[in-house]
């Protein structure tokens with residue numbers, strides 16, 4: 808049996824090991840991938856992100872991160888994200904839009920999201936995941952391990968609700 812989550816909920820003191828560029832670089836190397844300047848810039852863009860990013864946003868931020876070096880073009884960002892997704896380092900987040908949005912996968916601290924369907928604001932939900940125990944139940948019931956989930960709530964944010972009422 809793999810050691811999975813204990814029954815205690817995570818306290819903030821346990822959040823001491825955040826994602827780092829070094830950790831991700833190590834992970835890429837272990838998959839046989841070289842750490843290029845472009846890849847570093849893209850990973851930095853994702854690490855800095857407070858919400859899921861679209862490909863254009865990743866490119867814009869990666870250009871900002873690639874100090875001096877040749878900034879990654881759109882095709883490079885696209886290929887890199889496909890690769891990171893395949894390696895389960897990043898994942899697509901469903902924001903109810905046609906284009907793709909990505910965030911890094913942190914198996915210990917996944918994020919659920921609240922999405923405004925009008926203005927597109929994305930709010931990562933802080934605190935304990937509302938369906939953690941349900942996830943454990945489902946895993947147990949179906950004999951699964953390594954179960955994860957992606958949970959997005961959709962609605963109108965405060966500003967857009969006010970607009971709709973007036």
Ligand SMILES: [Zn+2]
Nearest residue numbers: 923926964967
């Ligand atoms: Zn809104």
Ligand SMILES: [Zn+2]
Nearest residue numbers: 919936937958
């Ligand atoms: Zn969750």
